[in-house]
Amino acid sequence: xxxxxxxxxxxxxxxxxxxxxxxxxxxxxxxxxxxxxxxxxxxxxxxxxxxxxxxxxxxxxxxxxxxxxxxxxxxxxxxxxxxxxxxxxxxxxxxxxxxxxxxxxxxxxxxxxxxxxxxxxxxxxxxxxxxxxxxxxxxxxxxxxxxxxxxxxxxxxxxxxxxxxxxxxxxxxxxxxxxxxxxxxxxxxxxxxxxxxxxxxxxxxxxxxxxxxxxxxxxxxxxxxxxxxxxxxxxxxxxxxxxxxxxxxxxxxxx
Numbered sequence: 001x002x003x004x005x006x007x008x009x010x011x012x013x014x015x016x017x018x019x020x021x022x023x024x025x026x027x028x029x030x031x032x033x034x035x036x037x038x039x040x041x042x043x044x045x046x047x048x049x050x051x052x053x054x055x056x057x058x059x060x061x062x063x064x065x066x067x068x069x070x071x072x073x074x075x076x077x078x079x080x081x082x083x084x085x086x087x088x089x090x091x092x093x094x095x096x097x098x099x100x101x102x103x104x105x106x107x108x109x110x111x112x113x114x115x116x117x118x119x120x121x122x123x124x125x126x127x128x129x130x131x132x133x134x135x136x137x138x139x140x141x142x143x144x145x146x147x148x149x150x151x152x153x154x155x156x157x158x159x160x161x162x163x164x165x166x167x168x169x170x171x172x173x174x175x176x177x178x179x180x181x182x183x184x185x186x187x188x189x190x191x192x193x194x195x196x197x198x199x200x201x202x203x204x205x206x207x208x209x210x211x212x213x214x215x216x217x218x219x220x221x222x223x224x225x226x227x228x229x230x231x232x233x234x235x236x237x238x239x240x241x242x243x244x245x246x247x248x249x250x251x252x253x254x255x
Contacts, residue, residue, distance in 0.1 A: 003119045004141050004164035007042050007091050008199040013216045014042040015253045016201060018095065018225030019245075020060060021046045021077045022067035024236045032232075033084045033092070035246030040255040043091030045122070045223065048077060050097045055124040059226040063233065074104045078116045085117030093120040093143065093164070098130075110138045120164045128161040143167050148188045159196035165221060166192060168202045181206075181214040189218045209252050224252055 001009075008014060017036050021029050033044050047053075047060060049067040056064065081092055094101075094113070101109055101123060113121070120141030128144060141164030146155055148170075159166060170185055181202070189200055201221030206212060208227075215222040231248050235241055 002141050002164060003089070004043065004091050004093075008165065008220055011042055012220065014199070014201070014221040015040055015212065015249075016043045016045055016091075016203075016221050016223040017041050017228050017249045017252075018045040018047060018060075018203075018223060019232065020063040020067055020229060021048055021080060022070055022072045023049070023063040023229075023232065024066070024241070025070060026072060026076055026080055028242055030080050030083050031242035032245045033080075033090065034088055035242045036249050037088045037090035039246040039250035040253040041090060041249065043093060043119070043221070045093055045095050045225070046077065046080070047225075048074070048094050048096035048100060050100055052099075053097065055097075057226055059230045059233070063229050074100065074109065078112055078118070081113070081116040081118045091119050092117070093122060093141070094118060095122045095124065098123050098126050106134065106136045106138065110136075110140050113140050122167060128157045131161055141165075145169050146188070146192060148184045150188075152191060152194075155192055156195045159192065159198065162196065162198055165199040165201045166196060167223070168192065168200055168219065169204045170202050170206065170215075181211060185215065186218050209254065212252050222252075224249070 019032055036044050049064040053061050053064050120143050122143040124145060143164055144158045144162045145167050146158045168188055170181060185202055192200055199220035201223055202215045202219045203223030206215060206222055206224050212222040228249055232245055235244055
């Protein structure tokens with residue numbers, strides 16, 4: 001059983017914050033992941049900076065562009081995972097795009113990621129069909145995106161290729177906008193449950209503690225990204241940033 005599976009088996013309601021790796025710098029990101037874990041995060045989604053982050057809204061785009069200025073590589077981000085793993089069993093997944101990961105080598109990422117303690121990978125612009133054509137079967141949990149606009153046939157295929165959990169995009173468009181959770185999430189979660197027993201985690205537009213509670217009525221995980229990244233941007237010049245980020249994230253789950 002993978003670490004993600006064990007986490008969801010132990011916890012019926014999981015909190016998954018997102019941070020951009022290397023923003024504002026790699027050392028601070030490492031401390032933030034540990035702080036997030038200490039303040040209630042079950043899994044941390046690490047966004048790997050990319051020059052064309054088409055699924056991300058302006059807040060996360062800005063953080064990605066700023067992180068790119070450091071010149072970090074995937075080796076550096078795997079080093080971050082290794083360092084966190086020395087201190088914590090918190091779940092960790094990479095969220096990225098196919099271009100940088102394919103350039104690094106998916107087989108290499110799989111081997112070195114597993115060795116480092118990474119748990120899964122979400123390649124936001126990789127479809128199940130393209131994954132099949134690549135001919136690669138990753139040992140890392142593979143997480144695919146589903147949406148309210150997905151057909152039942154599409155949801156079935158997404159579920160068949162997903163491991164760890166299924167990521168439900170709660171709204172059309174990019175990250176960061178508001179989401180009417182009660183209008184969009186329940187029906188899609190019910191449709192997904194026809195095809196999978198995996199946990200379902202909801203992201204895109206989850207911006208408050210009330211949003212998290214609404215998500216938990218229907219799904220096992222709530223993913224918060226832009227709100228946390230915005231907080232980092234607004235406070236990155238302050239001392240003890242990592243602890244402040246953890247404390248802020250904890251407010252989403254009443255910690």
